Amino acid sequence: MATTAERVEREAKLEGVGCARKRKEDPRFIQGKGNYVDDLKLPGTVFGVVVRSPYAHARIKSINKDKALKLPGVLAVLTANDLKPLKLHWMPTLAGDVQAVLADEKVCFQYQEVAMVIAENRYIAADGADLVEVEYEELPAVVDPHKALEPNAPVIRDDIKDKKEAGQGPRRHHNHIFTWEVGDKAGTDKVFQSAEVTVKQAMVNPRVHPCPLETCGCVASFDKVRGELTVYMTSQAPHVIRTVVSLLSGLPESKIRVVSPDIGGGFGNKVGVYPGYVCAIVASIVLGRPVKWIETRIENLATTAFARDYHLVGELAADKNGRIKALRVNVIADHGAFNSHAQPTKWPAGLFSICTGSYDIPVAHVKVDGVYTNKAPGGVAYRCSFRVTEAVHLIERMIDVLAQKLNVDKAEIRMRNFIKREQFPYTSALGWQYDSGDYHTALKKVLDAVNYPALRKEQEEKRKRGELMGIGLCTFTEIVGAGPTKACDILGIGMFDSAEIRVHPTGSVIARMGTITQGQGHATTYAQIIASELGLPSENIQIEEGDTSTAPYGLGTYGSRSTPVGGAATAMAARKIRDKARKIAAHLLEVPEGDLEWDIDRFKVKGVPGQEKTMKEIAWAAYNNVPEGMEMGLEAVDYYDPPNFTYPFGAYLAVVDIDRYTGETKVRRFYALDDCGTRINPMIIEGQIHGGLTEAFAVAMGQKLEFDEGGNLLSNSLMDYFVPTAAETPKWELDHTVTKSPHHPIGAKGVAESPHVGGIPCLNNAVVDAFAHLGVTDMEMPHTAYSVWKTIHKLGLDKR
């Protein structure tokens, strides 16, 4: 019999699930040997620079490229007229709308793409861009989505002004895109009519930007002789991009290769198809040379992929004990000039209907109206699953407002309304089936850890002295891992994901996935899943992703879907291999399969010590001695269609101290408990949570894409758009519980986005809580010193 110690050692050697193993990807990054798209240097590469509109709304009267074309080194200048014969001046969006690749007759947002200059190097291309002369006739711009819906608001989209629908149902105004409703309207209204208590609150999730440290870019390389196109690009979804490029260009998918090399962070920014990519591809096809296009930071903040811009009104009906009876939500969603948000195609408001949160709410109704404005198009999930941040923000603010109205403690009201552990699987009023959860335990653990009663007592004393201290809570439920293909698709392609695993004769492994890492450490964690499933050390398991020529088709990495979907595919493919390995082991040991049991890294004959075959031995046999009739080799592919989403959750608590004269807010403490089910690599999980909380801090305390009335973007550089440095970032305290997903092969749920989704409402609630005793129920985000000071000043708290 193997001793326990021996088995523990064998298991530890695998560095499988649960091991905080160091990352495989680090050695190249710490030596400056990463391979990001701008590092590529293909022979003969030329550069593209985009000419952009200085106006938010204007008619283009003329474009003159003569001067630019005369500049030595300029090779071409592309405009809408050049793309027209190819029918590429407009491109379809995921949401059923169209977006101008290069402006066709008019521009609808500041910095919109008007032309691309291609030149021998980036300096000449930039010079050339300055020489392109565009004559504009300025039009009145509208940046406020409420104003955009006024009867005589300027028409933003002339191209569809008479159309009764723009891809997502009927429109009721020239700047209206869609109305999306879910839930029981009549039932909800009825509860509100007779409710003991109701509360109502308007709030805004301002327009922000994910701002990864690396901007978007690509190198498009068309081989005229072979008729093959290779595009290296910063994409979170290379396979989908290949399909889109094929549909747009008419080239067969088999002649297109899309490669996502190392990516310098994504956070949603790198999901979409942007005009710069399309222009670079066209330019490469025309010139027959590799064309590189790399965004500047200004272009990045101004044009590719904003997030949020949700203007919400929430209402709760409850009894006098604070038990919620109904939820009603109305949203105006600002989608900018084109409806090109990155969401599953059937979900115009993403998964916003998760907004009943962690609470057992009997009935609810949600209505979202999408609106065009003269702002950049997009609408991505900034480190969150589609619109989940907005949903959590809404319900977590509303429950606080209700607590304030009833004078019930904010932790207590949550406890009273939580879905109970025994209610899982739980179907929410808006139709989601929550797979698992244990909210009471999580919140209690946090309250105990921080000594919540003592904090409230301290706050009470401080309030008496006129000091401002806020305690924020957020007990969120996320919905990630899109998703079941019956509910989720992108342009008709179901949102499955894939893994292909091959075990070599010596027991080392290569595995390829349809997802793509942007810093999440896939090369490390997928290997851990395989190591545990196959009993082969993760050290010798090589993970490859992001090259459409080698990896199986997958939908990519965003919305925390890699672990729930890609990770599941990995486990399933590994299990197929193990099933075959069992047959080979039975053959080698000359026993029926049923006599074998799996033990960490080998099959043993039950009850016969010493009769066993390790996976390493089986791998060798797979290439020379398999049972009769069996194929040689040891490999498997799995395309995993998840039966459900996963529902990670958490309980966060923040303590803030606010200077009553300056409005400066200091985060004294932030305690974050996350439950992401099975924890594959605790070190990486903690790193992801630190990062997500820091991005939440950024959004809550400082980030906003601010526009003036004319549609000029006022925060287009890192000078004006807040990105926290080490100096302002708080210290994070982490904790966890483990509630495994019942339907995921290894019980994992996904984690990287929870801290962002839960962190913003937590910090927001903390700041508002500092003023709650004065009747304040909402404050405008972000909570910069100036913004907080405005509340202070209005309340007269800054009088000496």
Place this chain on the structure above:
Amino acid sequence: MAKTHISFNLNGRPVDVLAEPRELLIHVLREQLAHTGPHIGCETSHCGACTVDLNGRSVKSCTVLAVQAQGGNVLTVEGLATNGTLHPLQEEFMQQHGLQCGFCTPGMLVRAYRFLQENPNPSEEEIRTGMSGNICRCTGYQNIVKAVQHAAKRLQAAGGK
């Protein structure tokens, strides 16, 4: 535009390049000298991804003209390891999980290298301030701070450098 002849030491080795007077050091390093460790994150001297060491000081090479390196000493992340041995900072960034996407890492490491010479025994707060010219969007800094702390201890134990 006429090109200028520029010579300097790059990671201890003499290099010669021809560049236009307006060319930025980051572009010359990356495109002419194949040193793609330093990255471009903003081009406006806010993010620090392009940080290199010029004549014993941390500079943002997106805001330095290549001609300004004339006759100088430039250190990039590629020059941190000596004879195949990683610098303690490189080791500790790995050990403490001080990087995720890796895009900020070369700039962080080169800044931390100079910072620990300026202040060999820093407090946490001093590290946070001393590294505040470098932005990381992934890690939330906590593990970067830890990595610098650990590296400082190791360097001190080894007697500086």
